[in-house]
Amino acid sequence: MPVRRLVLDVDKTVGEPDLIDLALVIEAVSGVQAVNIAVTEIDIETVGTNVTVEGDAIDVEALNRAIERTGAVVHSVDEVVAGAYTLENTPRSR
Amino acid sequence: MPVRRLVLDVDKTVGEPDLIDLALVIEAVSGVQAVNIAVTEIDIETVGTNVTVEGDAIDVEALNRAIERTGAVVHSVDEVVAGAYTLENTPRSR
Amino acid sequence: MPVRRLVLDVDKTVGEPDLIDLALVIEAVSGVQAVNIAVTEIDIETVGTNVTVEGDAIDVEALNRAIERTGAVVHSVDEVVAGAYTLENTPRSR
Amino acid sequence: MPVRRLVLDVDKTVGEPDLIDLALVIEAVSGVQAVNIAVTEIDIETVGTNVTVEGDAIDVEALNRAIERTGAVVHSVDEVVAGAYTLENTPRSR
Amino acid sequence: MPVRRLVLDVDKTVGEPDLIDLALVIEAVSGVQAVNIAVTEIDIETVGTNVTVEGDAIDVEALNRAIERTGAVVHSVDEVVAGAYTLENTPRSR
Amino acid sequence: MPVRRLVLDVDKTVGEPDLIDLALVIEAVSGVQAVNIAVTEIDIETVGTNVTVEGDAIDVEALNRAIERTGAVVHSVDEVVAGAYTLENTPRSR
Amino acid sequence: MPVRRLVLDVDKTVGEPDLIDLALVIEAVSGVQAVNIAVTEIDIETVGTNVTVEGDAIDVEALNRAIERTGAVVHSVDEVVAGAYTLENTPRSR
Known part of the structure; x- marks a missing residue:
């Protein structure tokens, strides 16, 4: 029943929040054990990121609220x- | 005899069901141990996903009913x- | 002397047989320990699959008969x- | 001193020999422990294969005679x- | 709560600082256990690098100050x- | 101090030497533990190969003489x- | 504090130094445990190489002097x- 991993498409402005702060806020959410924030795009005003969160039982609503x-x-x-357990995606063969 | 893994091409509308809910519904099916839902396409009204399900003896009919x-x-x-055991696909060499 | 793995190019109609049934029929063949059926092509009337079968001593004729x-x-x-042991293919370097 | 692996480019007609028979003939050669035959090309009359053979001391002449x-x-x-030991190829960096 | 890995896009002039010195300066920052500096671009006057820093609790502000x-x-x-723990990025499947 | 691996670009005529003989000649050189000969090109008269040799202290001059x-x-x-130890090449990131 | 790995872009003439000699000279430098020299380009007069050096505490100045x-x-x-420890580069995701 526990949610073990979430991958989120998260955008932020260049200035706010600081990526480190965002990571620490996510990491403090109930059920979160580790977070990886990878920047996928830098535009003039916004930064696009791919956020991977893992834990034994991630509190998804609290996670969303914390990010917003x-x-x-x-x-x-x-x-x-x-x-x-943490099951990986099996891509299609077609 | 047990079905150990299924990979399904599953579509949903943008609104319903919530991906988390879909994962938890699948995970509650008899014989399912873990589920990975990866989004492969986002259109205006629908979301395409690749659903990987593993277990010791997945109840395939119950799984289909639960998803629908x-x-x-x-x-x-x-x-x-x-x-x-869980055997991987060996792709053709031609 | 035992045949340890076979990879087969198998076609079926969209309706028959059901992929799950096909997997269970293959898995019940003498000497088969595990089967992976990966769909490689979906056409209007037929489904193309790549079937990987492993076992300690696969009964190849029984396997063919069971599939047909x-x-x-x-x-x-x-x-x-x-x-x-199960030896992998070493692709050519030229 | 022992030959531990051979990779051979082997062609056969579509009809003869049967791939399973070819594998069993190779596997019966002195010094052979395992064989992998991967089909690389299917033409109207011939089938091209990549044959990987491993063993502690493969009898190369007997292997060639058995295949022919x-x-x-x-x-x-x-x-x-x-x-x-079985050393892998290190591809050039240029 | 600890920051375990940072990947930074760092530019320097061709002359200053020396890459070895930059690595040793980063490595001396509180909480840093190891650093990898990979050169990604060499222009006439500047050198672009990808800096990976790992540690049990990296002091991010001290790291930035030390680099600048x-x-x-x-x-x-x-x-x-x-x-x-050190969680890797899970790339999107779409 | 020991040379642990050499990768050589070696050409031979189609007829002479036989690849198996070449492998056994290399393997008999002082300090050689294992050899992999991979064919990279087959022309009308010549065969191009990539020869990987490993050992605890390869006698490089004896190896060259033996091949020639x-x-x-x-x-x-x-x-x-x-x-x-046997260190792998780290390719550039630029 | 120790420098654990260096990757260098090193050119030499076709004739001098011999690659084996260059490897042995590098390997004899204080703090060096292993060296890999991979040829990346062969021109009429020069040979381009990628030199990977590892050790517990490489003496970088002595290494440069020895190569020159x-x-x-x-x-x-x-x-x-x-x-x-020896940290690998984490490539950017953008």
Whole structure:
């Protein structure tokens, strides 16, 4: 039943929040064990990131609230892993 | 005899079901141990996903019913693994 | 002497057999320990698959008969592994 | 001193020999422990394969004779490994 | 809570600082255990680098100050990892 | 101090030496533990190969003499590894 | 504090120094444990190489002097690793 991994498409302005602060805010959410924020795009005013979050039972609503409270915007959830272990995606062969 | 892995091509509308809910519904199916839902396409009204499900003996009919009941649509089964262990696909060399 | 792995190019109609049934039929063949069926092509009437079968001593004739009995067609054998262990293909360097 | 791996470019007609038979004939050669036959090309009349053979001390002449006796043709030897362990090819960096 | 990895886009002039000196300055920052500086671009006057820093609890402000004091310029933070272990980025599947 | 790996660009005529013989001649050189000969090109009269040799302390001069004595030609040394362990090449990031 | 890995862009003439000699000279430098020299380009008069050096505490100045004394030229330092362990480069995701 626990959500073990979430991959989120998160945008922020260049200035706010600071990436380090965003990482620490995410890491403090209940059920989160580790976070990786990778910058995928830098534009004049915004920074696009790919946020990977892992934990034993991530509190997804608290995670979303925590991210939005920093001023960053969650555009989409791009991967969800739930269950007894962290299962990787098996890409299609066609 | 047990089905150990299924990879499904599943579409949903942008609004319903929520990806987290879909993952938890799948994870609650008899015989399922873990699920990975990876978003492969976002259109104006629909979201395309690749759903990987693993378990010791997945109840395939219950899985299909559970997914359809959320409002999501199973377009195709793209991989099936059965037997004593989880065997990977060996791609052709030609 | 045992055949340890076979990779088969198998076609079926969209309707018959069901992929799960095909996997379970293959898995029940003498000497088969695990099967992976990966869909490589979906056309209007047919589904192309890559079937990987592993075991300690696969009964190849029984395997072919079992597949054909479901209505699926074996187009070709694309890889055979025999011997004391499961040896991978070493691709040419030229 | 032992030859530990051979990779051979082997062609056969579509009909003869059967790939399974070819694998079992190779596997029965003195010093052979395992064989992988991967189909690399299917033409109207011929099938091209990449044959990987491993063992502690492969009897190369007996291997060639055994393959030719089935009606298949060895076009070239594409890799030879000899020595105390199975050394992989290190591709050039230029 | 600790920041475990930072990836920085750092530019320097061809002459100053020396790459070895830059590595040793970064390595001396509180909480840093190891640093990798990879040159990604060499222009007439400037050298572009990708700086990976790992540690149990990197002092990010001290790190930035230490780099700027050498005369090098931090253009952007491209990856941040925080939490109980070093989590890798999971790239999107779309 | 020992040379642990050499990668050589070696050409031979189609007829002479036989690849197996070349492998066994190399393997018999003082300090050689294992050899991999991979064919990279087959022309009308010549065969191009990539020869990887490993050992605890390869006698490089004896190796060159042994190869030339078979009639094969060493065109270039493409990789040398020396020291306490077998270090892989780290490719540039630019 | 120790420099654990250096990757250098080193050119030499076709004739001098011999690649084996260059490897042994580098390997004899204080703090060096292993060296890999990979040839990246062969021109009419010069040979371009990628030199990877690892050790517990490489004496960088002695290394540069040793290479230059052989007649080879160090064009640039392309990677530096320092610290408690050998950290790999994490490439950018943008």
